[in-house]
Amino acid sequence: MTGGWRDFGTVETIYEEDSEDLSNSSSPLSPTTSISVILSLERSVEAWSKATGLEADILVHVHGRCFHLHKEPLTSKSHSIKRQLTVPNFKTVHLPSCIALETFALVGCFCYNMEVVITPFNVVPLRVAAELLEMDDVSDVERNLRHITETYFSQAVAVNGEYANVVLHQCLGLLPEAEETAFLASRCIESLAVIGCVDGVSNGLIDGVKSMTFDEFHLVANSMKGRFTRNHDLLYKVVDLFLKEHSCNLTEEQKNRICCAVDCNKLSQHLLMDAVQNPEMPLRFVIRAMLVEQLNTRHTFDIASIDPTSKPQNNCATLGAILQRDAAVRYNAQLKATMEATSARIISLEHELISMKKRLHESGNKSEVLDSTKSASCRFSWEVNKGDMGMKAATSPPMERARSITTPRTGKSFSQKLMSGLKNAFWTAKANVLNANLD
Structure with missing residues (x-):
């Protein structure tokens, strides 16, 4: 029956906001585009019914709206929906609240094998939906929405400062409710920092950090801590930037919670000295940095006390x-x-x-x-x-x-x-x- 649908040959492309005019749009989907996506999903459901002879057999609730859809296309690409429908006579699906109506319409079109164009405005909500709905079937890359969004992020967002800035703001719009986006936000910050080192553009990073609240930045900083296992120089610079912008609005305890993400043992020597003398850093962090700096100095002189005439044996x-x-x-x-x-x-x-x-x-x-x-x-x-x-x-x-x-x-x-x-x-x-x- 699935083969009959594929032989039907109905393919439609869902176009989002014009990617050439990113600065004039602040929302992932305009009202016109949202209606267009929903209508496309409805047409896809009708085409499936005609091609297979099956009526819609499940009901999906999304933010006060109900979609009558088919079980087979959704369960074939979402492990989460499949688990919900394993209960006998259970034909109603409830989605996480962080999945917006427009986002699910795009997910639904993807499940019905329609081509969905990924843009900086929809890659974050689609990636979050793919995570929550477990749309990561490794057996077929083309059916793996998580893989598709990840590929777009790596090939388009990570190398484009303007895209990275847009995606970062999309991430912040979903925090702290959708903690999964903290991972993407941390990657956007890293991309903006790297791009800034190459072409001198750093306004995107500064603006992104300015628009963060304490809860948002705390999640992003912890995500960066988990990703940066060897060096925390970039994390320290981002924390320093955030404290300089929000120092007057933060308590000492909030500063300590943010700085806990930075491991002083993973800082370069010049940044460790900067941390010791930085007036924006909380006292607890400064003391920790001083202790690490003293230990490093002692360790260095201990090594220097080794007989210089001895021949090196190894690395x-x-x-x-x-x-x-x-x-x-x-x-x-x-x-x-x-x-x-x-x-x-x-x-x-x-x-x-x-x-x-x-x-x-x-x-x-x-x-x-x-x-x-x-x-x-x-x-x-x-x-x-x-x-x-x-x-x-x-x-x-x-x-x-x-x-x-x-x-x-x-x-x-x-x-x-x-x-x-x-x-x-x-x-x-x-x-x-x-x-x-x-x-």
Whole structure:
């Protein structure tokens, strides 16, 4: 009976949005296209009935609408529908809510052997439907919708930045309800990053990350973690971009949940250092990055301590030699930086010393002026005072004067010189008072 349908020769192509004008459309199917697809499915059901002589025998419910279809074409390509219809007298099929009406109409056309044109606007919902309905019959590639969508993604989306951006937004429209799309979204991000490295186009990646919510990005980041088993450099860059765009709207716990997807042990050394100094990263992640960086440094120096004269025995020894050389380069760079900092400090200290010498020289000049003034005062007192008390008082200034003269030789400080001058002035004033009383 199936052969009669194939001999009937009814083939119809379902065309979606014009792929040349991707920027002017935001929905996978326009209302006109949706009606066209549904009408095509209905015509396919009628053609099947005429070709096989069988009436529609199952009922499929999709978002409030019922389709009367045939069991054989659907169960031949969907293991999920086949399991539902194995129950006796069970002729009603309920689909997951994430499969839209238009998407099922395309799936139905595919089951009835109609040609379905895959585009960036429908590849994601068709791929999700293929996953949920288990349309992955490996015995016949042409009947495997999952294989068809995967082939289109690999050959068209992964190498075209504009397509990848459109598909990424289609994925986000189905998250977080359809978690299967997180896998495709992560692949779109990877494609945009790779394409950006080649031709400098990175706006698609930035825009894609901006339009994500926390729940969406959390699913995508975890998907990328599962895919990138050896290197997390790209994942770290994407996480960093998301945090920079949404940091003010995220809690510390949400940041930690996102950063948990990044394994610091799988980061390149320069990105590990960037993570340690990145103010956008949560404290818990920064500490984890610091510990890993310290362990890597210790491991590198442990390898560098191996006898350099030993001959390499295998690839590991060769790798050790490379790491030893890298450690030596880093050590020389650190030593050079330390020497430059020390040299700058020495120059600063020399400037300070010169300034101190200059101030001491100026202080010495002031003290010499004060000494000369003090000596003149003492000589004046010696000539004026004639009495016994005057003689007693007059004997002191020459002694003090002699002491002040020898001060530079004994190395007295300026404060000591100042105190000596004050004492001399005190004795001079006291002697004058006594002389006045005697007169």
